[in-house]
Amino acid sequence: MSVTAPKGFRASGVACGIKAGGALDLALVFSDRPCAAAGVFTTNWVKAAPVRYDQTLLARRQRGFRAVVINSGNANACTGPRGLSDVYALVETAGFLLGVPPEAILVMSTGVIGVPLPMDRLRAGLLAAVAALSEGGGEAAARAIMTTDTRPKMAFRQLNLNGVPVTLGAMAKGAGMIHPHMATMLALITTDIAADPDRLDRLLRETVEESFHRITVDGDQSTNDTVLLLANGASGLALDARTEPAFREALTGLCVELAQAIVRDGEGATKFVEIRVQGARTRAEARRIARHIAASPLVKTAFYGADPNWGRILAAAGAAGVSLDPDLLSLWIRRGDGHPLLLFDRGAPVPYLENEARAVFAAPAFQVILDLRLGEAEDWVWTCDLSHDYVTINGRYRT
Amino acid sequence: MSVTAPKGFRASGVACGIKAGGALDLALVFSDRPCAAAGVFTTNWVKAAPVRYDQTLLARRQRGFRAVVINSGNANACTGPRGLSDVYALVETAGFLLGVPPEAILVMSTGVIGVPLPMDRLRAGLLAAVAALSEGGGEAAARAIMTTDTRPKMAFRQLNLNGVPVTLGAMAKGAGMIHPHMATMLALITTDIAADPDRLDRLLRETVEESFHRITVDGDQSTNDTVLLLANGASGLALDARTEPAFREALTGLCVELAQAIVRDGEGATKFVEIRVQGARTRAEARRIARHIAASPLVKTAFYGADPNWGRILAAAGAAGVSLDPDLLSLWIRRGDGHPLLLFDRGAPVPYLENEARAVFAAPAFQVILDLRLGEAEDWVWTCDLSHDYVTINGRYRT
Numbered sequence: 001m002s003v004t005a006p007k008g009f010r011a012s013g014v015a016c017g018i019k020a021g022g023a024l025d026l027a028l029v030f031s032d033r034p035c036a037a038a039g040v041f042t043t044n045w046v047k048a049a050p051v052r053y054d055q056t057l058l059a060r061r062q063r064g065f066r067a068v069v070i071n072s073g074n075a076n077a078c079t080g081p082r083g084l085s086d087v088y089a090l091v092e093t094a095g096f097l098l099g100v101p102p103e104a105i106l107v108m109s110t111g112v113i114g115v116p117l118p119m120d121r122l123r124a125g126l127l128a129a130v131a132a133l134s135e136g137g138g139e140a141a142a143r144a145i146m147t148t149d150t151r152p153k154m155a156f157r158q159l160n161l162n163g164v165p166v167t168l169g170a171m172a173k174g175a176g177m178i179h180p181h182m183a184t185m186l187a188l189i190t191t192d193i194a195a196d197p198d199r200l201d202r203l204l205r206e207t208v209e210e211s212f213h214r215i216t217v218d219g220d221q222s223t224n225d226t227v228l229l230l231a232n233g234a235s236g237l238a239l240d241a242r243t244e245p246a247f248r249e250a251l252t253g254l255c256v257e258l259a260q261a262i263v264r265d266g267e268g269a270t271k272f273v274e275i276r277v278q279g280a281r282t283r284a285e286a287r288r289i290a291r292h293i294a295a296s297p298l299v300k301t302a303f304y305g306a307d308p309n310w311g312r313i314l315a316a317a318g319a320a321g322v323s324l325d326p327d328l329l330s331l332w333i334r335r336g337d338g339h340p341l342l343l344f345d346r347g348a349p350v351p352y353l354e355n356e357a358r359a360v361f362a363a364p365a366f367q368v369i370l371d372l373r374l375g376e377a378e379d380w381v382w383t384c385d386l387s388h389d390y391v392t393i394n395g396r397y398r399t
Numbered sequence: 400m401s402v403t404a405p406k407g408f409r410a411s412g413v414a415c416g417i418k419a420g421g422a423l424d425l426a427l428v429f430s431d432r433p434c435a436a437a438g439v440f441t442t443n444w445v446k447a448a449p450v451r452y453d454q455t456l457l458a459r460r461q462r463g464f465r466a467v468v469i470n471s472g473n474a475n476a477c478t479g480p481r482g483l484s485d486v487y488a489l490v491e492t493a494g495f496l497l498g499v500p501p502e503a504i505l506v507m508s509t510g511v512i513g514v515p516l517p518m519d520r521l522r523a524g525l526l527a528a529v530a531a532l533s534e535g536g537g538e539a540a541a542r543a544i545m546t547t548d549t550r551p552k553m554a555f556r557q558l559n560l561n562g563v564p565v566t567l568g569a570m571a572k573g574a575g576m577i578h579p580h581m582a583t584m585l586a587l588i589t590t591d592i593a594a595d596p597d598r599l600d601r602l603l604r605e606t607v608e609e610s611f612h613r614i615t616v617d618g619d620q621s622t623n624d625t626v627l628l629l630a631n632g633a634s635g636l637a638l639d640a641r642t643e644p645a646f647r648e649a650l651t652g653l654c655v656e657l658a659q660a661i662v663r664d665g666e667g668a669t670k671f672v673e674i675r676v677q678g679a680r681t682r683a684e685a686r687r688i689a690r691h692i693a694a695s696p697l698v699k700t701a702f703y704g705a706d707p708n709w710g711r712i713l714a715a716a717g718a719a720g721v722s723l724d725p726d727l728l729s730l731w732i733r734r735g736d737g738h739p740l741l742l743f744d745r746g747a748p749v750p751y752l753e754n755e756a757r758a759v760f761a762a763p764a765f766q767v768i769l770d771l772r773l774g775e776a777e778d779w780v781w782t783c784d785l786s787h788d789y790v791t792i793n794g795r796y797r798t
Contacts, residue, residue, distance in 0.1 A: 046717030046725040078713050078725070080747025113710020114748045223714045297696065301790055311512020314477050315622045318445030326445045326477070348479025349513045391700055391787050 002138030002154035005169030006192035008032040008234035012132035013144030016125025018073035018111070018118060024144035026122065027070040028129040029188060030098060035230040036194070037065040037106065038201040040208045042225035049076045049083030050107040051224060053091075057103060061197040065230060066104040068188055069094050069129075070145050071122065072173070073111040075184065077223035086117045093123050097130045108226050110147055110173060110184040142171035145186055149173050153261045157250040164237040166193050168250055172258040184224040185212060187258055193247060194233030203239075203248060204229045211255030214381045215263050227255075263382045268389030271303050272365040277317075278378035279371040285322045286372075286379035292320035293368070300386035308333065308357035310343045317370055328373040335360040340369060401537030401553035404568030405591035407431040407633035411531035412543030415524025417472035417510070417517060423543035425521065426469040427528040428587060429497060434629040435593070436464040436505065437600040439607045441624035448475045448482030449506040450623060452490075456502060460596040464629060465503040467587055468493050468528075469544050470521065471572070472510040474583065476622035485516045492522050496529045507625050509546055509572060509583040541570035544585055548572050552660045556649040563636040565592050567649055571657040583623040584611065586657055592646060593632030602638075602647060603628045610654030613780045614662050626654075662781045667788030670702050671764040676716075677777035678770040684721045685771075685778035691719035692767070699785035707732065707756035709742045716769055727772040734759040739768060 004011050011029045019025040039058045041051050069090060076083050087107055095102035109117075132140070142152035156169040174185035208227055229251075231239070239247055264272050275294045280286035293299055296316040302309040310331055318326065327347035332340035341360060342350055360366050403410045410428045418424040438457045440450050468489060475482050486506055494501035508516075531539075541551035555568040573584035607626055628650075630638070638646055663671050674693045679685035692698055695715040701708040709730055717725065726746035731739035740759060741749055759765050 044714060044717040045721075045723045046713050046728075075710070078710050078743060078746075078748060082747070113708075113714060114743070116748075221718060223710075223717065297785075304790065309512075311474070311477050311622075314445050315443060315512060318443040318622065319620060322444070324444045329445075344477060344513070347477075348481070349477060349515075386696075386790060388787050388790050391703065391785060391790055 001156040001169060002142050002171045003029050003169045003188055003190045004135050004138035005156040006167040006190050006232070006234065008192060008232050009169065009190045010133040010135055011137035011141040012129045012134065013137065013140030013142070014125055014128045014132055016128070017121040018071060024140060025071055025073045026125040026129055027141035027144035028126070028133060029068045029141060029190065030133050031066055031230060031232040033232050033234060034063055034104070035065040035232040036063050036197045036200050038197065038204040038229045040204055040227045042221040042223060044221050044223050046078065046223050048109060048224040049079060049087050050109045051226060052084065053087045054106050054226065057106065063197060064101070064104050065106060066100040067094060067098055068106045068108065068228060068230070069126070070108040070186065070188070071117070072145050072147050074109060074115055074117055075111045075113045075224050076109040076117050078114045079116050082116055086119055089119060090122060094126050097126055106228060108186050108188070108224070108228070110145065110186055110224050113223060138169065138171065145171065145173040147173060147184070148267055150265055153258055153265070155254050155257045157254050159246055159250050161237055161243045161246055164235055166235045166237055166247065167191065168254050170254050170258055172262060174262040184222040185262060186224070187212065187227045189227070189229045189251070189254065191229070191231050192234040193231050193237055193239050195231040195239040199239055200229060200231055203244065203251065207248065207252050207255050210252050211259040215259050215383070260382055263384050266384035268387040268392070269384035270387055271385040273303055273383050273385070274367045274380055275383060276367060276369045276378065276380040277372065278369065279373045279375060280377040281375040283377045283379045286377050287381065289317050289320045289322050289370070290379055290381045292316055293370070294381050294383035297386055300383070303361065303385035304387045306358060306362040308343070308361045313368060313370070314344065324372050324374065330371040330373070332369040333357065333360045334367040334369065335363040336365065400555040400568060401541050401570045402428050402568045402587055402589045403534050403537035404555040405566040405589050405631070405633065407591060407631050408568065408589045409532040409534055410536035410540040411528045411533065412536065412539030412541070413524055413527045413531055415527070416520040417470060423539060424470055424472045425524040425528050426540035426543035427466065427525070427532060428540060428589065429466045429532050430464070430629060430631045432631050432633060433462055433503070434464040434631040435462050435596045435599050437596065437603040437628045439603055439626045441620040441622060443620050443622050445477065445622050447508060447623040448478060448486050449508045450625060451483065452486045453505050453625065453627070456505065462596060463500070463503050464505060465499040466493060466497055467505045467507065467627060467629070468525070469507040469585065469587070470516070471544050471546050473508060473514055473516055474510045474512045474623050475508040475516050477513045478515050481515055485518055488518060489521060493525050496525055505627060507585050507587070507623070507627070509544065509585055509623055512622060537568065537570065544570065544572040546572060546583070547666055549664055552657055552664070554653050554656045556653050558645055558649050560636055560642045560645055563634055565634045565636055565646065566590065567653050569653050569657055571661060573661040583621040584661060585623070586611065586626040588626070588628045588650070588653065590628070590630050591632065591634040592630050592636055592638050594630040594638040598638055599628060599630055602643065602650065606647065606651050606654050609651050610658040614658050614782070659781055662783050665783035667786040667791070668783035669786055670784040672702055672782050672784070673766045673779055674782060675766060675768045675777065675779040676771065677768065678772045678774060679776040680774040682776045682778045685776050686780065688716050688719040688721050688769070689778055689780045691715055692769070693780050693782035696785055699782070702760065702784035703786045705757060705761040707742070707760045712767060712769070713743065723771050723773065729770040729772070731768040732756065732759045733766040733768065734762040735764065
């Protein structure tokens with residue numbers, strides 16, 4: 001189940017020839033009725049044309065959104081004035097084929113940067129995508145937005161709000177190392193709740209902070225990163241102060257599931273690691289240190305090599321640009337539900353069994369816990385290791 | 400020629416058993432007469448014991464320095480209170496053996512983090528190192544400070560100041576990816592000029608900014624990074640307002656040579672790349688963007704794969720946290736003394752021959768030039784690619 005899980009949504013995924021070998025590369029998601037929409041976009045100063053387009057459109061806070069067109073294989077970024085005029089042509093065509101105004105359509109792109117969109121192929125592809133729209137098309141759409149992803153990423157939630165069933169569906173793509181990353185992350189979430197655009201916008205921003213932004217370095221995002229949320233109201237229930245808490249919980253769970261799926265499918269990733277920093281003065285400082293540890297190539301290669309080389313973790317923490325007292329630091333590692341293994345306590349190494357430490361680092365998923373003992377705040381991020389395959393995938397020539 | 404090139408310096412490199420297999424791992428550099436000294440140290444909040452020790456000692460601005468003890472294989476970082484007491488024991492022993500006060504001795508360490516120094520081996524090693532001191536010992540010392548370096552890094556300069564020959568000698572180690580890096584960079588520079596500690600300190604800071612800091616992310620340094628400069632005055636000439644310009648030029652050239660040698664010997668590196676950002680509002684902003692590009696794993700793997708995937712360079716530039724206008728950006732690449740090849744001009748891709756672009760990226764050394772068109776400032780950094788070997792070297796288990 002994916003974006004077509006909520007009532008009133010149809011989708012399709014087709015091959016229009018952007019990618020070689022007939023792989024799916026064009027997704028279309030359509031709502032039978034007008035939607036409120038919200039978006040969270042990359043903070044990169046170099047933004048792709050579809051990002052610029054969607055941001056402008058969503059700033060108007062209109063409610064009449066009907067469709068999202070997403071292509072993979074080409075990011076339509078760094079394509080100059082032509083990039084934006086191609087987006088206009090794309091929504092013009094899609095609107096004509098769907099019988100809706102062009103401004104009811106949002107656009108996402110992911111793939112190679114700096115190459116103009118092959119518009120003839122996309123126009124023909126749109127025709128096929130419109131014809132293929134169906135309530136069962138969610139998985140094809142999720143496959144059509146993949147780039148180096150090894151599997152489609154879908155999730156859904158159903159909840160009962162005041163006796164009314166409300167559904168959320170979602171798909172996402174993203175398989176760059178993510179952290180530090182410039183590989184595009186796209187996500188589209190659909191729901192049949194009715195919502196005011198302002199409330200939807202605030203809720204999405206808060207939810208992304210708890211989910212996708214835990215795998216993303218602020219200010220270090222791709223040209224195309226986009227999370228969109230469409231709410232078409234087909235359930236008959238509205239998002240308001242009473243229904244928001246339960247809806248928010250479902251939305252957050254959905255986004256965390258997708259965010260973790262992206263890390264688990266990271267390019268060449270063999271391990272899923274949670275970096276938790278506690279005892280910080282502020283949550284922002286805790287996250288900054290956690291991100292810096294998670295971004296360190298030396299730490300990530302140690303994860304890959306299953307080498308409990310914890311000195312690299314402390315060195316990365318000290319280099320995050322956040323003042324700390326090395327004599328107060330303690331560090332634990334922990335596998336699944338196991339007991340935390342203390343490696344470093346208040347500034348000094350402690351005796352531990354090397355085999356136990358290696359067993360944690362050899363696990364497919366584990367946790368690193370750093371206590372700063374400076375305050376009460378904590379935060380965490382999710383990351384993966386840096387492997388030979390990552391270099392192979394990204395060192396490969398584009399064609 | 401290395402640290403023993405200037406008059407009055409002797410050195411040695413011995414194997415004391417920190418490293419396996421009898422590799423050289425203890426270097427000693429000794430001056431026949433007292434030296435003025437200056438140091439530039441890591442900005443990491445987690446500082447190794449020898450860094451804390453040297454910083455305290457140098458802050459006194461004394462003139463009586465006589466020797467530097469450097470071990471490789473063990474960083475003496477994150478070793479708790481014992482780390483610092485081991486440094487005291489080390490200078491105590493070295494001072495006794497050399498017949499100089501302990502406070503005349505500076506210390507550097509590099510290697511694995513979190514493991515106490517094997518003091519018995521070091522004491523025995525110091526005895527051998529003192530016995531082996533010689534004017535020809537510069538190369539052995541340079542070899543003894545290597546970790547994952549594939550070759551020793553040495554440089555020297557001779558200049559004639561007011562008819563007096565003055566010599567500078569130096570050795571360095573460092574072969575982490577450097578950028579972003581947490582692999583230790585150590586450098587020791589000796590000279591026979593006489594100098595006031597304050598002047599020496601200022602000159603070294605300015606010079607490091609033009610050389611070693613071009614391969615290092617500020618605030619992202621190892622626990623042990625150290626550059627030391629010892630001036631023993633044996634030439635009979637003093638560093639003053641008149642002699643400083645020529646001496647500074649020689650010192651800068653020496654440091655740039657070593658800094659570039661470190662990048663060229665980067666772990667697994669196959670390419671040397673200069674990232675130059677021009678048209679910036681300030682030099683600091685230019686360097687921040689250049690560093691962000693140089694630190695991007697996606698850019699570095701593209702260098703490795705000889706893939707002129709210039710979109711990744713623009714995406715990294717936009718993610719540096721510096722405001723810029725993507726519609727003003729231009730990008731060139733350039734091989735050696737060749738003509739710059741324009742890839743992207745004022746916000747739009749330009750037609751170029753793919754073969755020509757690939758030829759540049761396939762070269763062992765090339766330049767990336769990004770023009771922001773926001774001002775007159777420029778700066779540049781040196782970096783290397785990210786290869787399979789980098790992952791192999793750093794994913795390997797410590798033992």
